[in-house]
Amino acid sequence: MTGIIGRGASLLTLFLAVFLSGGATSAAPPSPAATPAPAVSSATLTATVRSVDAQARALEIVTGVGYALRVVKLTWKEAPTVRAAAAGTGVAQLKPGDFVRVEYAKAPEGNVVRTIKLLPRPAPEVAR
Amino acid sequence: MRRPLSSLAVGALLLSAACAKPPEPGEPLAGLDAAQRDQFDRGKVIFNRVFEPETGLGPLFNAKSCGECHEKPVAGGVGDEVEVHATAFLSNGTCDPLADLGGFVYQQHVTPALKNALGIDKEPIPAKATAQGRRSSPDVLGFGLLDAVPDSEILSYADPDDRNHDGISGRPNRFFDGRLGRFGRKALVPTLAEFNEGAFPVEIGVTVPAVPDEETVAGQPIPAGVDPVPDPELDAQSVALVNAFVRFLAPPSPPRLKGASRRGPELFEKTGCAACHVPRLRTGDSDVKALAHREVAAYTDLLLHDMGPALADICLGLASPSEFRTEPLMGLRFSEKFLHDGRAGSIEEAIRLHGGEAVASRDRFATLPAADREAMLAFLKQL
Numbered sequence: 329m330t331g332i333i334g335r336g337a338s339l340l341t342l343f344l345a346v347f348l349s350g351g352a353t354s355a356a357p358p359s360p361a362a363t364p365a366p367a368v369s370s371a372t373l374t375a376t377v378r379s380v381d382a383q384a385r386a387l388e389i390v391t392g393v394g395y396a397l398r399v400v401k402l403t404w405k406e407a408p409t410v411r412a413a414a415a416g417t418g419v420a421q422l423k424p425g426d427f428v429r430v431e432y433a434k435a436p437e438g439n440v441v442r443t444i445k446l447l448p449r450p451a452p453e454v455a456r
Numbered sequence: 457m458r459r460p461l462s463s464l465a466v467g468a469l470l471l472s473a474a475c476a477k478p479p480e481p482g483e484p485l486a487g488l489d490a491a492q493r494d495q496f497d498r499g500k501v502i503f504n505r506v507f508e509p510e511t512g513l514g515p516l517f518n519a520k521s522c523g524e525c526h527e528k529p530v531a532g533g534v535g536d537e538v539e540v541h542a543t544a545f546l547s548n549g550t551c552d553p554l555a556d557l558g559g560f561v562y563q564q565h566v567t568p569a570l571k572n573a574l575g576i577d578k579e580p581i582p583a584k585a586t587a588q589g590r591r592s593s594p595d596v597l598g599f600g601l602l603d604a605v606p607d608s609e610i611l612s613y614a615d616p617d618d619r620n621h622d623g624i625s626g627r628p629n630r631f632f633d634g635r636l637g638r639f640g641r642k643a644l645v646p647t648l649a650e651f652n653e654g655a656f657p658v659e660i661g662v663t664v665p666a667v668p669d670e671e672t673v674a675g676q677p678i679p680a681g682v683d684p685v686p687d688p689e690l691d692a693q694s695v696a697l698v699n700a701f702v703r704f705l706a707p708p709s710p711p712r713l714k715g716a717s718r719r720g721p722e723l724f725e726k727t728g729c730a731a732c733h734v735p736r737l738r739t740g741d742s743d744v745k746a747l748a749h750r751e752v753a754a755y756t757d758l759l760l761h762d763m764g765p766a767l768a769d770i771c772l773g774l775a776s777p778s779e780f781r782t783e784p785l786m787g788l789r790f791s792e793k794f795l796h797d798g799r800a801g802s803i804e805e806a807i808r809l810h811g812g813e814a815v816a817s818r819d820r821f822a823t824l825p826a827a828d829r830e831a832m833l834a835f836l837k838q839l
Contacts (some may be wrong), residue, residue, distance in 0.1 A: 337696050374633035378552065390632045394645050396667045397555035397632070425550040427634040446579020447634055 371444065372431045373400060382407070382420035387441065389430060402432055404441040412446035419444065466834035481597060482530025487746035488704055495744055499701025503531055507660055509670070512689030514661035515570035515682050516579050516671050521660070522698065525593040531756040532705045532769035538798055539619045539659075542585035545769040551771035552646050557582040557675040560772065573679040580674050585776055587744035589769030591641060592798035593789040597695045598707025599639070602784065603648035604739035607636045609671040613734060613757040624731045624813050626759030629773045629781070638758045642772040643781035656690055664695050688691045703744075707752060708787050711838030716827065720835020728817035732761055732782040744766060753787035755785030755839060763809020768794070778812060788839040803836050804829075 375389035378399060387402045403419075410417040410428075422428065425445040433440045479486060504523040507513035507563055518539045519525045525535035540562045544552040545695075553560040562579045571577065581588060582804045616627040629637040631646050634829065640646040645654070656662040668687045670678050678814040713720065724730050743747040760779040768778035775781075780796060793799075794806035810818045 351797075358529040360477045376632040389554060390557075392555065392632060392654065393666045394652070395559065395561050395658045396671070397553050399556040414780075424546070424548060424552075427630075427632075450628075450630060450636075451632060453588070 336387050369441075370431060372429065374427070374429045374447070375400065377422050377424055377426040377428055379424060380422045381418060382418070387419065387422070387430075388454060389428065400439060402430065402439045402441050403437070408441050408444050410444045410446050417446060421432075422446065461591065476707035479709060481706075482532055483706050485600070485706045485746040488744075492700070492704060492744065492746070495697055495700035496704045499697035499699070499704075500531055501662070504696045507662055509567045509569060509683075510685070512660075512662040512685045514565070514567035515678055516558075516673065517565050517658045518561070518563050518663040519565075522655070525659070526596055529790060532597050532702065533595045534787070534792075535792070537593045538590050539593075540581070540588055541591055541770050541772075542581045542587045542588045543772055544584050545576045545771040545777055549776070551773065552584070554565075554582060554585060555675050555770065557584060557674045559585070560770065562588075562674075563658075563661070563671070567661075567682070569682045570673070570678070573675065573682050576673070579671075582674050585770075587770045589641075590799075591799035592793055592796065594647045594783075595790050596702055597705050597787050598752060598754070598784075600703035600705065600744075600747055601707060601739055602638065602737070602754060602756075602758065603703060604744075604747040604750075605638075605737045605738035605758070609737055609740070610636065610638065610758045613760055622728075623816055624728075624732060624761065626757055626761050626782070627774075628758075629760050629775050629779075633771065637773060638781075640772075641780055641783070642775040643758060643760055643771075644773045644775070648703055649699050652702055653695050656695065662689045664690050665692045666695075704746070707754075708752060708839070709788065710773060712769055712787075713834070713835060713838065715834075716831035717790070717834035717838060719831045720830070720838075723824065723832040723834065727820040727832070729815070729821070730755075732757055732759070732814070733785055734782075753786055753839075755788075756782040757782075757784065761814070762812035763814065766811050767809065769797075785836065785839045788836055803833055 340346040373389065373391050377393040378388040378390050380387050386405045389400050391400060397424060399411050407419055410419055410422060429438045429447060430441060433442060476486065484493060488496065504521055506521045513520055519537060523531050525537045526532050529535050529708060535810055540564055541560050543554055543560045546552055558579055560712060562581055564578045566576055566578060574683050610628060614628055616625055618625040623822045629643040631637050631644060635646040637646055639648060639651040645651045651664050653664055656664045657667045657671060661671065667687045669751050670683060734757045735753060735755055736751050737754050739750045760781055762778050763780050765778055771777050793801065794803060795809060800806035800809055807818055807821055821832065
């Protein structure tokens with residue numbers, strides 16, 4: 329493959345593959361210890377909040393490629409702080425429809441949230 | 457001696473460029489290099505490749521190939537297939553695309569193996585859906601140019617609060633990661649590449665590297681043994697080639713207006729149709745010279761507009777049930793059915809069914825003298 333396809337598409341494919349598969353972005357090297365720890369990799373997704381249940385420690389986000397949409401289910405051990413313009417936002421303050429960037433670990437018990445950033449709403453459009 | 461000769465050569469070049477015949481429907485953009493032309497040709501083969509269960513089709517699907525739905529009069533043209541979308545518009549004003557329940561595209565066909573396993577002929581719509589929408593198959597000619605229009609150009613037409621009081625209040629849709637959307641009847645998808653790649657699993661049931669898992673059956677996993685082809689069922693190179701084919705398809709040639717239709721563009725402006733169906737957009741920078749800094753006679757602003765309750769169906773992203781992206785009118789000459797679901801049998805009927813923000817323009821069209829209406833319709837039929 330050359331030109332446009334070569335660079336553009338391969339980057340896009342990599343980007344999207346990480347998006348949907350929740351693939352590893354910084355997989356740790358295998359531990360040399362005698363008892364191998366379960367493989368944990370991390371992934372980052374920019375997505376829309378579908379639901380949040382702070383009591384159940386459950387966050388669902390929607391992502392996808394074109395019309396192929398997927399829900400990614402996440403949980404947490406300690407309530408993560410949501411980085412946002414307003415200080416002190418907690419995960420319970422997230423609402424369906426919010427745009428978020430979530431970094432999480434893919435662990436045997438599921439996708440475990442590491443950080444959440446609440447993204448600002450897009451700037452108001454220019455009036456014609 | 458050299459100057460006049462070189463001037464002559466430049467003049468001849470300009471003349472030949474000016475007289476160059478525009479590409480016929482289905483041909484590639486003018487100005488592609490040899491490698492791009494090769495990608496176009498090879499991508500067309502995959503675009504028309506018919507998948508079967510043994511090569512990855514299904515187990516849920518709407519069509520067996522890209523070309524099955526985009527076929528008239530050429531590969532990349534319109535089709536008579538109509539698919540079904542369903543979502544849930546929630547009381548808090550947000551839209552659930554039912555992604556955990558197989559949504560929002562509900563496939564209308566299944567492979568024999570899935571039928572044997574579940575006894576279904578198509579994917580069932582979940583009870584949670586608040587609306588269904590039918591979607592016709594548009595042509596995709598010139599969509600590479602739409603892909604190359606900068607976000608800033610699209611946003612320059614937005615006026616969500618109707619500050620200029622013209623009754624038109626277009627606003628952009630956003631994908632689930634917040635990027636500006638432009639493709640699809642609700643302007644959900646930001647880029648042509650994503651639209652194309654996502655179409656393989658959703659429309660044909662063929663998994664690709666970016667979407668390596670099959671669609672579910674309304675949220676239930678595919679039964680074991682029904683789809684034995686290893687995922688992904690299509691490799692990245694093939695996906696990229698199909699994308700190159702669609703991206704490099706030339707837009708329909710400019711209409712050659714004769715007689716009364718020559719007054720069409722002026723009437724289109726006068727009635728206010730051009731406020732949303734913006735006649736020309738301009739592309740920005742592109743790694744493909746043939747796509748960079750070109751005018752595209754798209755007749756769309758790629759924004760969402762309220763079309764009124766009679767046309768309303770599903771929500772999607774930020775789009776409410778009654779909001780639709782302004783349909784690009786380039787390629788209108790190939791259509792036999794009109795509007796997003798093909799409910800209109802003629803352009804005139806489609807105009808008559810416009811509601812919401814389009815009411816004033818619709819009514820202005822309706823009150824034109826008959827000869828003017830005919831002139832405008834004659835113009836539209838040539839787009």
